[in-house]
Amino acid sequence: YTTSETDLMEPREAERLYRPLAIRPLRRDSLERSFVSAGFHIGRTEEIGSELMEFYEELDGRTSSRLMRIARMRRNREKLVSEWGAETYETLLALYHWMVYLVLGKLTASYYVLEKM
Numbered sequence: 001y002t003t004s005e006t007d008l009m010e011p012r013e014a015e016r017l018y019r020p021l022a023i024r025p026l027r028r029d030s031l032e033r034s035f036v037s038a039g040f041h042i043g044r045t046e047e048i049g050s051e052l053m054e055f056y057e058e059l060d061g062r063t064s065s066r067l068m069r070i071a072r073m074r075r076n077r078e079k080l081v082s083e084w085g086a087e088t089y090e091t092l093l094a095l096y097h098w099m100v101y102l103v104l105g106k107l108t109a110s111y112y113v114l115e116k117m
Contacts, residue, residue, distance in 0.1 A: 001109065001110070001111050001112075002026070002031065002109070002110060002112065003026070003098075003102070003107050003108065003109050003110075004026045004027055004028045004031055004107065004108055004110065005025050005026060005027055005106070005107060005108075006105055006106060006107065006108050008104070008105050008106045009025075009101070009106040009107070010106075013097075013101075013106065016094065016097070017094050017097055017098065017101065018094075019090075019094075020087070020090035020091045020093070020094040021091065021094050021095070021098075028108075028110070035112065035114055039116060039117050040114040040115060040116060040117060041114070041115045041116075041117050042112055042113075042114060042115075043113040043114065043115045044111075044112070044113040045110055045111070045112055045113075046110065046111045047108060047109075047110045048108070048109040048110060048111065049105070049108050049109065050102055050103045050104075050105060050108075052102075052109055053099055053102045053103045054103065057103070062099065063099055063100060063103050066096040066097075066099045066100055067096075067100060069096050070093065070096050070097065070100070073089070073092070073093055073096070074093075077089070
């Protein structure tokens with residue numbers, strides 16, 4: 001299971017998302033090349049897209065809850081940064097955006113079945 005960026009992700013959004021999480025942008029084509037160069041054959045790929053997050057939204061309102069947290073965090077930025085520190089604030093904000101970006105299609109989720117060559 002992995003998440004990768006789609007063409008809908010804007011460069012500034014990507015920077016705000018990836019920098020606090022200390023990860024590099026992951027595009028599906030480069031991920032799949034990495035699997036092959038590491039000696040794996042991709043036996044099967046199943047793109048989930050936003051379906052998992054849609055399921056959680058219907059189940060417990062998870063995505064809309066994250067949207068509300070983003071709104072409240074942005075409104076109370078100064079207070080939260082003074083309590084948590086800027087790094088923690090930015091990391092939490094990025095994590096909440098991650099789920100929203102899955103629903104918006106800026107990120108997509110996929111399962112891979114890999115076979116050792």
